[in-house]
Amino acid sequence: MSTTEKHISLPDGSIEKETTRINLGPTHPATHGVFQNILELDGETIISAEQTVGYIHRAFEKIAERRPLYQITPLTDRLNYCSAPINNMGWHMTCEKLLGVQTPKRVDYLRVIIMELARIADHLICNSVIGVDTGAFTGFLYVMQYRELIYEIWEEVCGSRLTTNIGRIGGFERDFNDIAFQKLEKFLKEYPEVLKEFENLFVRNRIFMERTIGTGPISAERALNYGFTGPNLRAAGVDYDVRVHTPYSSYQDFEFDIPTGSTGDTYDRFLVRNQEMWQSLRIIEQAYKKVQDMKGEEATVFHADVPEYYLPAKEDVYTKMEALIFHFKIIMGEVDIPPGEVYHSVEGGNGEVGYYLISDGGRTPYRLHFRRPCFIYYQAYEEMIKGGMLSDAIIVMSSLNLIAGEMDG
Numbered sequence: 001m002s003t004t005e006k007h008i009s010l011p012d013g014s015i016e017k018e019t020t021r022i023n024l025g026p027t028h029p030a031t032h033g034v035f036q037n038i039l040e041l042d043g044e045t046i047i048s049a050e051q052t053v054g055y056i057h058r059a060f061e062k063i064a065e066r067r068p069l070y071q072i073t074p075l076t077d078r079l080n081y082c083s084a085p086i087n088n089m090g091w092h093m094t095c096e097k098l099l100g101v102q103t104p105k106r107v108d109y110l111r112v113i114i115m116e117l118a119r120i121a122d123h124l125i126c127n128s129v130i131g132v133d134t135g136a137f138t139g140f141l142y143v144m145q146y147r148e149l150i151y152e153i154w155e156e157v158c159g160s161r162l163t164t165n166i167g168r169i170g171g172f173e174r175d176f177n178d179i180a181f182q183k184l185e186k187f188l189k190e191y192p193e194v195l196k197e198f199e200n201l202f203v204r205n206r207i208f209m210e211r212t213i214g215t216g217p218i219s220a221e222r223a224l225n226y227g228f229t230g231p232n233l234r235a236a237g238v239d240y241d242v243r244v245h246t247p248y249s250s251y252q253d254f255e256f257d258i259p260t261g262s263t264g265d266t267y268d269r270f271l272v273r274n275q276e277m278w279q280s281l282r283i284i285e286q287a288y289k290k291v292q293d294m295k296g297e298e299a300t301v302f303h304a305d306v307p308e309y310y311l312p313a314k315e316d317v318y319t320k321m322e323a324l325i326f327h328f329k330i331i332m333g334e335v336d337i338p339p340g341e342v343y344h345s346v347e348g349g350n351g352e353v354g355y356y357l358i359s360d361g362g363r364t365p366y367r368l369h370f371r372r373p374c375f376i377y378y379q380a381y382e383e384m385i386k387g388g389m390l391s392d393a394i395i396v397m398s399s400l401n402l403i404a405g406e407m408d409g
Contacts, residue, residue: 019047022390026055030133030394032082033404035378037393044390049382053375057408064368068333069095069169069309072368077163079372080406083122083349084164085114085154090346093248094355095169098342099309104301106294107171108250112287113184114157114166115249115346116280120191121150122349123231123273123280126401130270131202133395134211139201146191149183156180170310171303181288188285195277203271212267216384216396223264227376230351232400235272236264242347254286266399308335333363350374350401374406 024037034055040047060075067075076087089111096103103111124147128140151161156179158166167173202208218228223236233240239258243251259275261268291299303310307326316323329335339361345354354371377400384400385393 018042024390024393026052030397031404032402033407035402035404035407037381039390039393041390046385046388046390046393049385049393051378051381053378053404053407055408056404060409061368061370064365067364068330068335069337069365070330071333072365073167074163074165076370077165078405079353079370079409080122080348080350080374080403081162082125082401082403083118084162085118085166086122086346086348087353088164088166089115089249090344090348090353091355092167092169093346094342094344094357095309096304097344098340098357098359099169099306099338101170101304101306101309103171103249103304104298105250106291106298106301107303109253109287109290110172110176110302111167111249112251112254113284113291114154116284116287117150117153117184117187119280119347119349120277121147122401123277126349126398127202127270127273128198130212130266130395130398131208133398134208136201136205136208139198142201143194143198146187146194149187149191153180153183153187156183168303168310170306171301173311175300175302184284184288188281188288192278192281195274195281199274203274209267212270212395212399213265214263215266215388215392216399217263217265218380218384219264222380222383226380228351228380229373229376230348231269231272231276232264232351232373232377234259235261235268237262242345242352246345248344248346253290254283256283266395269399336361336363337365345371348373350377350403350406370409372406372409374401374403375409378402378407 020041022039022041024039025031026034026036036052038050064072064075073088073091076091077084079087124143128143131139154164154166155161156177158164158173218236220236220238223233224238228236229240237260239260241258244258256279259272259279261272309330311330312323312326317327337359339359341358343354343356345352351373352371353373356369357365358367360366381400385396
C-alpha cells in the first residue's frame with residue numbers, strides 16, 4: 001500500500017476541531033433564572049452564540065384572558081421580581097386609564113415613593129452583582145442590608161416582600177402607617193452614605209475599570225434598532241425616560257435629571273444605574289415632603305372613590321348592603337369592564353414596562369400583552385459578546401440585568 005493512501009476515510013473535521021462548544025446555562029450561577037446560551041469558542045474568545053428562552057414560560061398573557069383585573073396583579077409580580085411594585089403600579093394605571101379612574105395626588109406621591117424604592121432595590125442588586133462577577137464580593141454584602149430595609153418598608157405597606165401584589169386599582173389597600181414612614185426616613189438618612197462608599201469601592205477601581213470598560217458595548221443606533229429602553233439605552237447616550245417623556249403618577253411635579261453614558265459598555269451601564277439611584281433618592285425626598293405637607297382630609301386619602309372597582313372596608317361589608325354587593329361582585333369577578341383599547345407604560349427597573357390591554361366589554365381582558373424589556377435585550381446579547389472573552393459574557397449578562405421571569409412571561 002502506498003504511503004499516500006488513507007487507511008480509513010473520515011469526514012473533514014471529525015477528529016480535529018478548532019472550536020469548542022459549551023453551554024452557558026440553562027442553570028448557571030450568573031443567570032437570573034433559567035435560560036440557555038450555546039457558545040462557540042476559539043480558545044476563550046467567543047465566535048458565536050445561540051440563545052434559547054422559554055424554559056419558564058408561564059403563559060401569563062393567556063392566563064390573563066380568564067381572570068378579572070385584580071387577579072392579574074400577582075402575575076405582574078413575577079415578571080421582574082427585583083422591582084415587582086413598579087410592575088404592579090403599571091398594571092393598576094393601565095386599568096385606571098381604561099376605566100377612567102382619576103387618582104388623588106397623595107396616591108400618586110405614595111406610588112412614586114414605592115416605585116423609586118423599587119428602582120433602587122433593582123439597581124442595587126444589578127450593580128452589586130456586576131461587582132461579584134468581577135471578583136468583588138464586599139459591595140454586594142454591604143448594600144444588601146438596605147435592600148432588606150426596602151423590603152421591610154414594603155412589608156409595612158402591603159404585608160409582602162418580594163412578590164408584593166402592592167396597591168389596588170384606584171390606590172392602596174391601606175394607608176401607610178407610622179412605622180413605614182419611620183423606616184423610610186431611616187433609609188433616606190443612611191443609604192446615601194452607603195451608596196457613596198459603594199461607589200468609592202468600584203467607580204475608580206483599576207481592576208474593575210479594566211474588566212468593564214469596552215466590555216459588551218452597543219451604539220445608540222443599534223440599541224434603538226433593537227428597541228432598547230431604560231438604563232441600557234441611556235448608557236448608550238439616548239436620554240429616553242418614560243417618567244419624563246410621558247409622565248404618569250404626577251412625575252411632572254418632581255425635579256430630577258436623566259443620567260446618560262456614551263459608549264453603551266458595561267462600565268457605562270454600571271455608572272448610569274448608580275446615578276439613577278441618586279436621582280431616585282432625590283425624587284423620594286421630594287415626594288415624602290409633599291405627602292408630609294398635606295393637610296386635612298387630603299392628608300388621609302389613600303385611594304380614589306371608585307366603589308365599583310375598589311374593595312370596600314371590611315367593617316362596611318358586615319354592616320352595609322351596598323358594600324356587601326360591591327365586595328361580592330369584585331371578588332367573584334362580576335364587574336363588567338368598559339370596551340376599549342389602551343397602552344400604558346412605566347419606567348421599570350430595566351426599562352419601559354408596558355401593558356397593551358384590549359377589552360370587549362366583558363369581565364376579563366379580551367387580549368393583554370406585556371412589553372418586557374429583558375426579552376428585547378436578550379436578542380442583542382450575541383452581538384454584544386461576540387469577539388469578547390468567555391468571562392466577559394458573564395458580566396455583560398449581569399450588566400444587562402437579564403431576568404428570566406421577565407424574559408419568558
